[in-house]
Amino acid sequence: MTQSTQDSRPVYQAACHCGSVRFSLRLADGLRSARRCNCSYCRMRGAVAVTVRLEDLEVLQGQESLALYQFHTGEAKHHFCAQCGIYTFHQRRSSPDQYGVNVACIEGMSPFDFAEVPVSDGVHHPKDRADGAAPPAGWLRYEANPAARNN
Incomplete structure (x- = not known):
């Protein structure tokens, strides 16, 4: 590979809670792509x-521990660890050439690292709308308690 074609994006390491599933990834658009969804499944899952x-995602360990959940149209493929139950990533219905990766699985990251995260409208999914529009359903905001930092 020549220097001009090398990918300069950082490689992140990620894992489920118990460590059975380990994977590496490169973000498509950095952390700017962080978001939640308000469909029935994502509301309950609660992940950023x-x-x-x-x-750009490679399962390094535990492929056999990954379980699959699909619902409604069956297009999205939600993968989670069959040992600890943690959602790791899913192949998106809206963009099947992409995964949504659980930020909490990425080493050194937390969903609480984001002051504001847009919430995609999964109730009125863009693939179900005649105009294909994808306006945000809203925003999830997090503000740390300054008093908690001093404990």
Whole structure:
């Protein structure tokens, strides 16, 4: 590979809670892609996800521990660890060439690192709308308690 074609994006390491599933990834658009969704499944799951192209995610360990959940149209493929139950990543219905990766699985990251995260409207999914529009349903905001930092 020549220097001009090398990918300069950082490689992140990620894992489920118990460590059975380990994977590496490169973010498609850095942390700017962080978002939540308000569909019935994502509301209950509660994860902040970042965007990764399919070819930029590699399962390093535990492929056999990954379980799959699909619902409604069956287009989105939600992967989670069958041992600890943690959602790791999912292939998106809106963009099947992308994964949404659980930020909490990425080493050194937390969903609380984001002061504000847009919430995608999964109730009125862009693929179900005649105009294909994808306006945000809202924003999730986090403000740390300054008093808690001093404990």
